[in-house]
Amino acid sequence: MPWISDQGDGTFANPVLHADYSDPDVIRVGEDFYMTASSFSHIPGLPILHSKDLVNWKLINHAIPRMDLPGYELPQHGNGVWAPAIRYHAGKYWIFYGDPDVGIFMTTADDPAGEWSPLHLVQEGKGFIDPCPFWDDDGQAYLVHAYANSRAGIKHVLRMRRMSPDGAKLLDEGDLVFDGSGNHPTTEGPKLYKRNGYYYIFAPAGGVATGWQLILRSRSIFGPFEEKIVLHQGDLSINGPHQGGWVELASGESWFLHFQDKGAYGRIVHLQPVRWVDDWPLMGVDTNGDGIGEPVLRYPKPNVGREYPAVAPFTSDSFDAPAFGLQWQWQANPEPAWSSLSDAPGRLRLYAHPMPPSAKSLYQAPQLLLQKFPAEAFEAAATIDASGLAPGDRAGLIVFGYSYALIEIQKQTGGAWSLLYAEGNEETERTVWEAPLSSSEAVLRVTVKEGAICTFSCRTEGSTFLKIPVMPFSARESRWVGAKVGLFALRPGGTVNAGGYIDTDSFRVAAVTDDE
Known part of the structure; x- marks a missing residue:
């Protein structure tokens, strides 16, 4: 049976999903939360999950029913959909992702559980990965991304670029806004936000199984950026903790979803509380007094105003439906x-x-x-x-x-x-x-x-x-x-x-x- 995170007593136990949803990103739209994750070359791809409380998740759709690129009549192990970002803007849902061999793609939908638009190639080029779009208060649009060293020969750096407001194309080469080669090797997976006049880039560094969560902030979207480590493994068993997304609740609480590399089980999903101190997001709980948060193992559930029943993505199947279950x-x-x-x-x-x-x-x-x-x-x-x-x-x-x-x-x-x-x-x-x-x-x-x-x-x-x-x-x-x-x-x-x-x-x- 699937793992159930909800403990039934007002608390949850990490992970919230003991399943391979790598590179998760999350948004809140009203009372609903939506998550997507890497699917690489598996078809259908780009999973869409829904939750009412960030703890209990149901798989409701895939944005890519079929990959219309050459070569996908055969397995493409490790290729395809890397590290998507999901956003809600101008009344519709957007997903951007990087294909390290092709470029940056985008798809949109009016309803995340409905049909998504055909993939649109925003920027062609090898090595562009982990893109995240951002629409500023003045209507200007931007995109931050990382690089795959295996394709581009570049590593550890993040680039900020101007984007057309319709998300269809990038407008310039932009600027390298962060180089982590000194203190933060393998900086990647950036997510871009704005809060209280600061631009924030949430990015993991240090490697999938051994790294930490880095926060960059600036009054200007092109920097310069201050930096702070806000979550790491510390003395706990939760290695990583790696790439994810931040979401703010109607109650004012903040939470961070991220993955942990667990070997054969894949990259499973954890949920961390976030508190803001001096306009820095501090994640988890500082259990060892080093000033950096460690992942929580059990914690009170997010305050979403009511309780919801425990659910998990489907696994068993009696094959009575006219279409395949979304788990396949x-x-x-x-x-x-x-x-x-x-x-x-x-x-x-x-x-x-x-x-x-x-x-x-x-x-x-x-x-x-x-x-x-x-x-x-x-x-x-x-x-x-x-x-x-x-x-x-x-x-x-x-x-x-x-x-x-x-x-x-x-x-x-x-x-x-x-x-x-x-x-x-x-x-x-x-x-x-x-x-x-x-x-x-x-x-x-x-x-x-x-x-x-x-x-x-x-x-x-x-x-x-x-x-x-x-x-x-x-x-x-x-x-x-x-x-x-x-x-x-x-x-x-x-x-x-x-x-x-x-x-x-x-x-x-x-x-x-x-x-x-």
Whole structure:
């Protein structure tokens, strides 16, 4: 089951989302809060989450249903949508993000839960990342961004540029307004705000897993900027803490959402109280007296005027809806021939297709249907009917990252069924264990425990779950993202006959039962 932050007693426990929502940014519009996050090359992309209290979040949309750029018929691990910024201006919602290989993109919507405009290329160029727009009181518009050293050969610096008020283009080269190479290496992820006559840039520095929150302020948008560290790990276990966004409540409270890099679990989302002292935002609680805040582990919930029920993004799926649940993402732009929710009503049908000729393993397979790890410990179980597979086809349940593990049903040439457990990585895959299977129908399950330690098991009709007799698998992150869990169906490359399919009417995510 997903992690629940709301403790039910007026407090919350960090993280507010124990799921991989990297580089979160947040806004308040009236009584509603909206968040977006990096999605890299996973499709659909640019998630939109909604909350009434900053603690309980629901995934309501994706701004990018399909990536209309060359190459997205294949996985583009680590590329694509980096560090978006979401804003509300002139009666509509705006998201800007950087694609390190293409440039700065923008999309808008009248309703964040509705259709977003096609992506517009604001500024072409390699290495532009982490853009944040800002509309000043006089109507002038600006954009601040960082650089990806891997593409631009530039690091640690932030650039401020003038922007057309419609957000369609940048008007000049702007100025470098901060260079952190001396005291604040890897300054990135800037978010631009204005309060009490000061312009503020909130930016993480020091690296994803080891850094701190830096605040820059100036009376002029082009600086010079004063600097102050306002949040760091200190003596606590919450490493980072990294990139995020500030929001002010109607009650006058201020809060900061940011991520923590948690290895295989990805970049999970934390919420920190913010108090203003001498026009500096001080985050978290200074637990060790060093003058810098540390992340809170448990804290009173934001004062939004009332209590709201505990919610979390969906995980389980019975496939009764006409469209995929928002928790699901493909590894590339999906093809209609990969799946159907209507060919067998009430079931998901995954068709077995070959991997691309260039693929060495499932790491390069685009047709994996995956979702984020939703908690530190959980079980994911899929009810699989593999009777529609053709000889040689394989399909099942996978835990995916730089290395992956899977449990699958395979149709043999003679018509028999086999159950296999395999492990792989970017270069290869090997079968670790294999046994005959008495039926083409089974429940395939993975149990994930603290530390992302995974064990796989299987149950056929009338039996209990039987653990696969192999060493537990340690899940791993992939490029900039956490491990994922989901389904696949594959046809061996070079075969003449058409591939078959599997049906599933249940993908269940629940608490660990320890019934193995």
